[in-house]
Structures are given as structure tokens and as C-alpha cells.
Amino acid sequence: MPEPSFSGASKPFDDALPNIRELNRQELEHLMQRLGQPAYRARQLHQWLYSHQALSFEDMTSFGKKLREQLAGSWAIRPAxxxxxxxxxxxxxxxxxxxxxxxxxxxxxxxxxxxxxxxxxxxxxxxxxxxxxxxxxxxxxxxxxxxxxxxxxxxxxxxxxxxxxxxxxxxxxxxxxxxxxxxxxxxxxxxxxxxxxxxxxxxxxxxxxxxxxxxxxxxxxxxxxxxxxxxxxxxxxxxxxxxxxxxxxxxxxxxxxxxxxxxxxxxxxxxxxxxxxxxxxxxxxxxxxxxxxxxxxxxxxxxxxxxxxxxxxxxxxxxxxxxxxxxxxxxxxxxxxxxxxxxxxxxxxxxxxxxxxxxxxxxxxxxxxxxxxx
Ligand code: SF4
The missing domain is CATH 3.20.20.70 (Aldolase class I)
Structure with a gap:
């Protein structure tokens, strides 16, 4: 995976969707629960966002295609x-x-x-x-x-x-x-x-x-x-x-x-x-x-x-x-x-x-x- 830029310059702007980076850990857990996912998926999501600093759900390759699409359909990733x-x-x-x-x-x-x-x-x-x-x-x-x-x-x-x-x-x-x-x-x-x-x-x-x-x-x-x-x-x-x-x-x-x-x-x-x-x-x-x-x-x-x-x-x-x-x-x-x-x-x-x-x-x-x- 290429090294992510954190400048925000390449982020996928989608102002219509809520920003997933406003959710705390507990809220990420609730989100994954609502999507019928096991608890460890919330930890993986947190890791994608804050360790790999993924700017797109597409990059989250440990998730199946369906989960990536579900997330991308409801949320955007917009860091500061x-x-x-x-x-x-x-x-x-x-x-x-x-x-x-x-x-x-x-x-x-x-x-x-x-x-x-x-x-x-x-x-x-x-x-x-x-x-x-x-x-x-x-x-x-x-x-x-x-x-x-x-x-x-x-x-x-x-x-x-x-x-x-x-x-x-x-x-x-x-x-x-x-x-x-x-x-x-x-x-x-x-x-x-x-x-x-x-x-x-x-x-x-x-x-x-x-x-x-x-x-x-x-x-x-x-x-x-x-x-x-x-x-x-x-x-x-x-x-x-x-x-x-x-x-x-x-x-x-x-x-x-x-x-x-x-x-x-x-x-x-x-x-x-x-x-x-x-x-x-x-x-x-x-x-x-x-x-x-x-x-x-x-x-x-x-x-x-x-x-x-x-x-x-x-x-x-x-x-x-x-x-x-x-x-x-x-x-x-x-x-x-x-x-x-x-x-x-x-x-x-x-x-x-x-x-x-x-x-x-x-x-x-x-x-x-x-x-x-x-
Ligand atoms: S020093 Fe400034 S920022 Fe710190 S508590 Fe006082 S008013 Fe707030």
C-alpha cells in the first residue's frame, strides 16, 4: 500500500456524508455491531483510520467488498x-x-x-x-x-x-x-x-x-x-x-x-x-x-x-x-x-x-x- 499523505490533498471529498473520524472508539464499535460485524472489526477499522491513516474505504483491504461498500455508502473520511x-x-x-x-x-x-x-x-x-x-x-x-x-x-x-x-x-x-x-x-x-x-x-x-x-x-x-x-x-x-x-x-x-x-x-x-x-x-x-x-x-x-x-x-x-x-x-x-x-x-x-x-x-x-x- 502506498504511504498515505496526511495533507488532505488527496482525500475523497464527500461533504454530503458524515465524517467517520468524528466517531470515538465506542461509536465505531456500535457502528460495526449495527453492520452485523464481530467486535474485532471495530478495532481493525480504528487501525485503518489511525495507524494506516486510510483516506478511502477501498484501501481497507482486510474488509470484504460488501463491508467496504456499506461503509463508503454511509460515511466519508475527512481528517483535519x-x-x-x-x-x-x-x-x-x-x-x-x-x-x-x-x-x-x-x-x-x-x-x-x-x-x-x-x-x-x-x-x-x-x-x-x-x-x-x-x-x-x-x-x-x-x-x-x-x-x-x-x-x-x-x-x-x-x-x-x-x-x-x-x-x-x-x-x-x-x-x-x-x-x-x-x-x-x-x-x-x-x-x-x-x-x-x-x-x-x-x-x-x-x-x-x-x-x-x-x-x-x-x-x-x-x-x-x-x-x-x-x-x-x-x-x-x-x-x-x-x-x-x-x-x-x-x-x-x-x-x-x-x-x-x-x-x-x-x-x-x-x-x-x-x-x-x-x-x-x-x-x-x-x-x-x-x-x-x-x-x-x-x-x-x-x-x-x-x-x-x-x-x-x-x-x-x-x-x-x-x-x-x-x-x-x-x-x-x-x-x-x-x-x-x-x-x-x-x-x-x-x-x-x-x-x-x-x-x-x-x-x-x-x-x-x-x-x-x-
Ligand atoms: S491559559 Fe488560556 S487556554 Fe489555558 S486555561 Fe487559561 S484561558 Fe484557557
Whole structure:
């Protein structure tokens, strides 16, 4: 069988038929049951769609002619497609960094989402979206300013990784090593689809199989859902956008923090540590005059030491919202020093992709998101 192109360029367009890639695994099972097929056929169908990435039922050669015709008579296969690609000009990338690329991905209903490839010497990280827009309206985030449009279904999440895998080879000559749910949306508000997409991406016998340990789920700290991840048996990593260990400041930055006070969040982190044996990464964006004082560092250290936590300090991109300015200079150095003195594991992440609005908090599509077919 020829290697399928996932660009969508050769897909058999049939807009009149429903898209089979909108069905989850259980729905595929029900479909095959309705067609009088044994259960293993649903698994084969899933494999054709997401391992072989078949773009036509004709290609599904392990199915008899009648079944292929039945499927083709009622369903179309329409994966997400790439709408636009933008790569950071080399001269705008951070010193020593490899330019980041941002992708506009078009879903079957014409809605656009954004995904990002973040290359480094050792890694190729795909940053993917889980929702169209976001309801949580964090004050520093462009996606939050869009409002919430809809959840992505699992195949729309996996399609981003498949598309970015091709683009990683095309643009950088190597494939994806890590996947992070840090694009548009709060993944924990769409956890069923996130779980299902992870199960597809990590299927061992599938052509594109990645390790659960190379996947990071990022959240603003939704306590009940952190519990669900802890008990899911997944070996993925968890990152929590803390941004402040002071309750009032945190609520000003992330209104949803009012629902999950820091004490509750801390208990959820400890329970996660105990259940999974894994640390949690606390993501902290230093903002001048907001959360970069010595007292903020002290509070952060105290919070982090209540559980098994690492700290990832990230830069803020002032382009999104001029209300805030990134923490820098001696205040930043002293902040880091205080955390290190407290014995914490701290990484400092340089912002990548800011000039193409691909950095943290900058993802927001500007057109085509009225939910209407183009
Ligand atoms: S930071 Fe995350 S949770 Fe907050 S508004 Fe943006 S996408 Fe939503």
C-alpha cells in the first residue's frame, strides 16, 4: 500500500456524508455491531483510520467488498487539514534557538485551531490544542480572550500530531519526540477526548506510536480532574500553571482559581504524587510587580515543598496583553536564587515563537471560527 499523505490533498471529498473520524472508539464499535460485524472489526477499522491513516474505504483491504461498500455508502473520511504554516524568521528566534513553527489546522466544520512545533537540539515538541477557544479566560492568555467555541473530538486532537509529524520531517528533517497539551483550551475540561487521543497516539502496534512518558498534560489546576488523571493509570506527565502561590493574586490572573483554593490544589498534587510516584511541574510566569517579589518566591517555595514538585519558570509575551510586563533582570535572578536555595529543581524556559504569536498564551485564531462551513 502506498504511504498515505496526511495533507488532505488527496482525500475523497464527500461533504454530503458524515465524517467517520468524528466517531470515538465506542461509536465505531456500535457502528460495526449495527453492520452485523464481530467486535474485532471495530478495532481493525480504528487501525485503518489511525495507524494506516486510510483516506478511502477501498484501501481497507482486510474488509470484504460488501463491508467496504456499506461503509463508503454511509460515511466519508475527512481528517483535519493544514490551512497555513508560519515559521519564525531565524533572526527573530531566541539566541541559539531553532526557529519555532506554528500551524493553522482546519477541522471538518471549517473551524481553525493552532498547533506549534518547538524544536531544540534534543527534542521536537508538538504543542497541541484540546478545545477551540477556552472558557477560563485567564487574563494573560489570548485563547482565553477568544471565549469557548467547542471541544475537540479525539481524532481532531490526534490529527494535529499526525500533521505536525509530517511537518517536522519536512521542515526540520526529524520527527516529534514530545507532545504537550499546552495549545488552545484547558485539556482537563475535555478529558475524555484527551484520554482517547492519548490511547490512539500510544497504541503500540500502530505506525505512529509514542511513549506515554513523552506526553505532558497541562492544566490551570482543576482539582477533580487531576484526581482522574492520577487514577487513570496513565504514565503521562502533569504540568500545573500555578503562576502565583498567593490565592488572591492567582485569582486575579486565573479566575477559575477561586474554585480551587491553593490548599485544595496542594492536596490534589500530593495525592497525584502518591498515586503515580511522579512529580508535578509547577509552571510559573514571572510578571513584573505582580508575582516576582521575594515574598512571592518564598510562598512558591513553601507551596512547592508541600508535594513532589519541580518548577518551570517561563517568560511572558507582552504582545498579548500590555497590562503585564515580564519579570526580568536582578528581580528574576534573585527569584530563581531563592528557589534554588530552598532546594527546589528549577528550569528556566526561554520564550520561543513570540514573533509569530506561537509562544505560551499567544494562540488565538483570528479568522474562520464562526463555526460555519467555509
Ligand atoms: S491559559 Fe489555558 S486555561 Fe487559561 S484561558 Fe488560556 S487556554 Fe484557557
Amino acid at each position: 487539514t493544514l490551512d497555513a504554516t508560519e515559521t519564525e524568521p531565524a533572526q527573530c528566534a531566541a539566541p541559539g534557538a531553532i526557529p519555532t513553527s506554528k500551524f493553522l489546522v482546519k477541522l471538518d466544520d471549517g473551524v481553525l485551531i493552532e498547533s506549534v512545533l518547538i524544536p531544540s537540539e534534543e527534542r521536537m515538541t508538538a504543542c497541541i490544542s484540546s478545545q477551540v477557544g477556552c472558557a477560563l479566560r485567564c487574563t494573560f492568555c489570548a485563547t482565553g480572550q477568544m471565549g469557548f467555541k467547542r471541544d475537540l473530538v479525539a481524532p481532531e486532537i490526534t490529527d494535529q500530531v499526525f500533521l505536525l509529524q509530517q511537518e517536522a520531517h519536512r521542515l526540520y528533517g526529524r520527527g516529534i519526540t514530545n507532545t504537550v497539551f499546552m495549545g488552545m483550551g484547558e485539556p482537563l475540561l475535555n478529558l475524555d477526548n484527551v484520554f482517547e487521543s492519548i490511547s490512539t497516539l500510544t497504541e503500540q502496534e500502530y505506525r505512529f506510536s509514542i511513549s506515554e512518558r513523552k506526553i505532558t498534560i497541562s492544566t490551570v489546576g482543576l482539582v477533580p480532574e487531576i484526581g482522574r488523571i492520577a487514577t487513570s493509570g496513565l504514565k503521562t506527565k502533569l504540568a500545573i500553571s500555578l503562576h502565583s502561590a498567593d490565592q488572591a493574586t492567582r485569582e486575579r490572573m486565573m479566575p477559575v482559581a477561586a474554585d480551587y483554593p491553593l490548599d485544595e490544589l496542594s492536596r490534589a498534587i500530593s495525592a497525584y504524587n502518591t498515586k503515580t510516584g511522579q512529580p508535578v511541574t509547577l509552571v510559573y510566569m514571572l510578571l513584573e510587580g505582580i508575582n516576582d517579589a521575594p515574598e512571592d518566591a518564598r510562598k512558591l517555595a513553601r507551596f512547592a515543598k508541600r508535594g513532589l514538585c519541580k518548577i518551570n519558570l517561563i517568560d511572558y509575551n507582552a504582545i498579548v496583553n500590555l497590562k503585564f510586563r515580564p519579570g526580568y533582570g536582578s528581580a528574576k535572578s534573585m527569584f530563581i536564587e531563592r528557589l534554588l536555595d530552598a532546594g527546589l529543581h528549577v528550569t528556566v524556559r526561554k520564550s520561543q515563537g513570540a514573533t509569530i504569536n506561537a509562544a505560551c498564551g499567544q494562540l488565538a485564531t483570528r479568522s474562520g471560527n464562526d463555526g460555519a462551513k467555509p
